[in-house]
Amino acid sequence: MGVIKKLLLIGVVVGIGAVIYPLVVTPQHKLPELKDKWFGKTPLKSGEAFPKESVAIDKFVVNVSEDVLTDLKRRLESARYVEPIAGTAFNYGFNSDYLKKVIAYWRNTYDWRKTETILNQFPQFKTRIHGIDVHFIHVKPSKPAKTVVPLLITHGWPGSVWEYYKAIPLLIEPTNGVAFEVIVPSIPGYGFSEAPHQEGFNIMETARIFVKLMNRLNHKTFFVHGEDWGSIVSKTMAQLYPNNVRGMHITMAQLVYDGPTIAKMMLGSYFPALVFDDPERDHKKLFPFLDQFYMILRESGYFHLQATKPDTVGAALMDSPVGLAAYILEKFSTWTEPKWLNKADGGLTQKFTLDELLTNIMIYWVSNNVASSMRYYKENAGLLMDDMNKIPVLVPSAVADFPNELGHAPKALLRTTLPNLVQYTDMPRGGHFAAFEEPQLVCDDIKTFVATVLDIELSAKDKLKNTKQ
Numbered sequence: 001m002g003v004i005k006k007l008l009l010i011g012v013v014v015g016i017g018a019v020i021y022p023l024v025v026t027p028q029h030k031l032p033e034l035k036d037k038w039f040g041k042t043p044l045k046s047g048e049a050f051p052k053e054s055v056a057i058d059k060f061v062v063n064v065s066e067d068v069l070t071d072l073k074r075r076l077e078s079a080r081y082v083e084p085i086a087g088t089a090f091n092y093g094f095n096s097d098y099l100k101k102v103i104a105y106w107r108n109t110y111d112w113r114k115t116e117t118i119l120n121q122f123p124q125f126k127t128r129i130h131g132i133d134v135h136f137i138h139v140k141p142s143k144p145a146k147t148v149v150p151l152l153i154t155h156g157w158p159g160s161v162w163e164y165y166k167a168i169p170l171l172i173e174p175t176n177g178v179a180f181e182v183i184v185p186s187i188p189g190y191g192f193s194e195a196p197h198q199e200g201f202n203i204m205e206t207a208r209i210f211v212k213l214m215n216r217l218n219h220k221t222f223f224v225h226g227e228d229w230g231s232i233v234s235k236t237m238a239q240l241y242p243n244n245v246r247g248m249h250i251t252m253a254q255l256v257y258d259g260p261t262i263a264k265m266m267l268g269s270y271f272p273a274l275v276f277d278d279p280e281r282d283h284k285k286l287f288p289f290l291d292q293f294y295m296i297l298r299e300s301g302y303f304h305l306q307a308t309k310p311d312t313v314g315a316a317l318m319d320s321p322v323g324l325a326a327y328i329l330e331k332f333s334t335w336t337e338p339k340w341l342n343k344a345d346g347g348l349t350q351k352f353t354l355d356e357l358l359t360n361i362m363i364y365w366v367s368n369n370v371a372s373s374m375r376y377y378k379e380n381a382g383l384l385m386d387d388m389n390k391i392p393v394l395v396p397s398a399v400a401d402f403p404n405e406l407g408h409a410p411k412a413l414l415r416t417t418l419p420n421l422v423q424y425t426d427m428p429r430g431g432h433f434a435a436f437e438e439p440q441l442v443c444d445d446i447k448t449f450v451a452t453v454l455d456i457e458l459s460a461k462d463k464l465k466n467t468k469q
């Protein structure tokens with residue numbers, strides 16, 4: 001045999017081995033052990049014991065001082081605008097002809113004091129955990145229900161708890177005797193939660209703080225739902241605290257690039273029928289690969305900035321409400337419908353009202369928290385490719401896949417990380433801000449999932465009883 005042939009043969013054997021090895025041997029990933037970490041203003045000295053904190057839960061009301069509103073008015077009035085290139089829509093970013101209209105509405109029509117009463121329709125609280133004040137909404141069922149299920153909802157970037165104001169009334173309404181007690185915290189560094197003062201506030205720390213929050217509210221076990229960062233935080237909670245999380249429901253499920261998933265993706269790209277549940281539909285979720293890749297490249301510039309030097313852009317956005325609105329609202333355009341890149345108004349008011357959109361901006365503005373919200377990317381950048389992702393989620397899981405979501409994970413590729421996937425829904429319409437855009441679809445899906453899990457829990461209990469007898 002010639003040298004070339006031998007090398008080729010070795011190459012083929014190594015190649016096949018590389019694909020088969022991870023299929024046969026699934027590496028065991030150990031859960032990291034999390035110690036309480038301090039994020040308060042004054043750093044702990046080395047060796048200093050973790051401070052004993054008050055566990056008080058204080059009522060919180062959104063009530064911004066008149067000074068903040070006067071200052072905002074002045075800034076909006078003195079804004080400067082770029083001249084858009086003739087004939088372009090949102091292709092160069094937020095079109096400033098339309099931006100002027102948004103800002104005119106903000107100045108002349110938008111009513112913050114009225115918004116405050118809307119925001120305050122749900123009870124809100126703050127409590128101190130690991131040195132920072134954590135803000136959360138806490139709403140009990142609208143009427144007595146046979147079964148009350150605690151549900152923790154986590155938002156993402158550039159969103160806020162505001163995204164769930166349409167969903168909360170649907171969730172607290174009993175369906176077949178089941179209603180939710182809903183807890184919606186602001187991630188520390190977002191909205192009305194205090195920004196962490198020390199380095200390292202990532203998804204794992206968020207998970208730890210949120211479990212403590214739920215325990216403080218006397219919920220040892222609960223369900224979790226999330227989108228964007230919230231879906232990753234929910235998954236992290238399910239991985240790290242399987243004894244606390246009864247079930248996980250997320251939109252935007254992440255693909256984990258472990259051996260079996262990569263092997264299935266490669267095989268599925270040529271032979272969809274061998275891999276996918278619905279070959280035609282699921283193949284389109286990932287391929288043509290280059291189309292997906294260019295879309296992600298176009299939409300993810302912000303990610304690179306925020307994962308490396310968030311405070312630089314942060315400085316500009318903290319100083320300019322117009323810049324803040326452009327930077328954030330641009331995401332509500334293409335992340336809701338990628339084609340709206342070609343609309344002069346970014347399609348922004350097709351699914352949302354300007355009032356709804358500006359309230360989310362106001363939450364970033366009045367809390368002065370946009371830079372800290374962007375730091376979350378830097379704190380988490382290293383973790384997204386970490387082995388941590390490969391730890392399977394053992395609790396019952398559900399994924400709602402929206403057609404205009406930024407990325408898709410077909411069901412067949414989720415089985416290694418979500419071995420207990422009991423529900424996967426291909427949604428008829430909707431994009432990234434699912435609960436904000438399609439609250440009914442999201443809430444119905446959560447309710448169906450939780451009903452299934454309650455049934456599973458019940459039959460497991462019955463089985464246990466029968467074996468004892």
Ligand SMILES: *[C@@H]1O[C@H](CO)[C@@H](O)[C@H](O)[C@H]1NC(C)=O
Binds near residue numbers: 061063
């Ligand atoms: C907001 O604060 C002002 C001034 O402190 C106070 O007069 C007003 O009653 C507060 N509003 C609410 C809704 O708490």
